[in-house]
Amino acid sequence: MNILITGASRGIGRELVNRYNNGKNKIYAVARNIDSLKGIENVVPIKLDLSDLEKVAHYFKNLDVKFDLVIANAGISLPHSPSFTPFEDFKKTFDVNFFSVHAMLEGVVPKMDKGKIVFISSLASLVAAPSSMPYSASKRALNSYAQSLRNLLAPDIKVINILPGFIKTDMTDKNDFYMPFLMDLKDGVDRIIYAIEKEKKEYAFPKRFYYLIKLFNMLPLSLQDAILRKVGR
Numbered sequence: 408m409n410i411l412i413t414g415a416s417r418g419i420g421r422e423l424v425n426r427y428n429n430g431k432n433k434i435y436a437v438a439r440n441i442d443s444l445k446g447i448e449n450v451v452p453i454k455l456d457l458s459d460l461e462k463v464a465h466y467f468k469n470l471d472v473k474f475d476l477v478i479a480n481a482g483i484s485l486p487h488s489p490s491f492t493p494f495e496d497f498k499k500t501f502d503v504n505f506f507s508v509h510a511m512l513e514g515v516v517p518k519m520d521k522g523k524i525v526f527i528s529s530l531a532s533l534v535a536a537p538s539s540m541p542y543s544a545s546k547r548a549l550n551s552y553a554q555s556l557r558n559l560l561a562p563d564i565k566v567i568n569i570l571p572g573f574i575k576t577d578m579t580d581k582n583d584f585y586m587p588f589l590m591d592l593k594d595g596v597d598r599i600i601y602a603i604e605k606e607k608k609e610y611a612f613p614k615r616f617y618y619l620i621k622l623f624n625m626l627p628l629s630l631q632d633a634i635l636r637k638v639g640r
């Protein structure tokens with residue numbers, strides 16, 4: 408298979424590169440820092456800053472590869488902050504987590520006639536704490552995008568939206584708050600690969616955390632807000 412993975416230099420993306428690099432696949436691995444991806448058999452490192460949307464669109468329009476599996480994994484999360492996010496930081500979060508996905512797929516999808524497109528969203532898209540406004544909003548936008556795309560490209564191209572809870576990577580190592588049900592990288596990536604193999608339309612995990620969030624979302628808004636003001640600022 409030809410596989411495209413963004414955010415391939417570290418964390419979840421890097422583990423996905425390692426797992427899919429099993430001799431049967433050719434992996435196109437996108438990141439800004441690609442040194443650690445160089446010289447690996449069957450891995451084609453692509454140095455690209457996904458916040459440079461025009462460059463991203465141009466690159467993928469001109470890349471003559473038909474992908475079987477695309478994993479839009481790259482993402483950023485600003486340090487959690489109780490203050491109002493400056494516009495530039497807000498925009499960068501949306502550029503990397505959301506707009507780069509469409510900039511990339513505009514060139515990639517027309518060359519696919521079947522296959523899978525996978526988004527790495529987040530459980531944070533289901534509950535928006537005041538301290539992580541841009542991240543939650545960008546991932547919620549991604550959920551909406553995935554739902555539209557799934558029905559636009561069905562039945563030949565499967566769209567799979569994955570909503571992980573906390574997984575131990577550089578992204579979560581920065582957090583100084585309690586992270587319930589924190590998973591190690593291997594377990595997290597096992598679940599992601601399971602969802603891709605089973606062609607789950609939407610797959611949220613760990614289930615205990617997901618059901619707690621679903622219950623939370625059934626509470627009256629006044630109660631939700633009181634809790635979010637207490638624990639989410």
Ligand SMILES: NC(=O)c1ccc[n+]([C@@H]2O[C@H](COP(=O)([O-])OP(=O)(O)OC[C@H]3O[C@@H](n4cnc5c(N)ncnc54)[C@H](OP(=O)(O)O)[C@@H]3O)[C@@H](O)[C@H]2O)c1
Nearest residue numbers: 414416417418419438439440456457481482573574576578
């Ligand atoms: N870890 C979690 O608990 C968790 C939970 C839910 C969802 N997620 C999502 O899972 C995805 C991967 O997260 P992670 O924890 O593996 O994060 P990570 O360890 O911080 O890795 C992020 C990856 O994205 C790449 N990236 C960041 N900005 C980029 C840019 N401007 N251009 C190109 N590549 C860029 C980084 O590569 P370079 O720095 O080399 O460019 C890196 O490979 C993200 O979408 C994240 O939101 C993570």
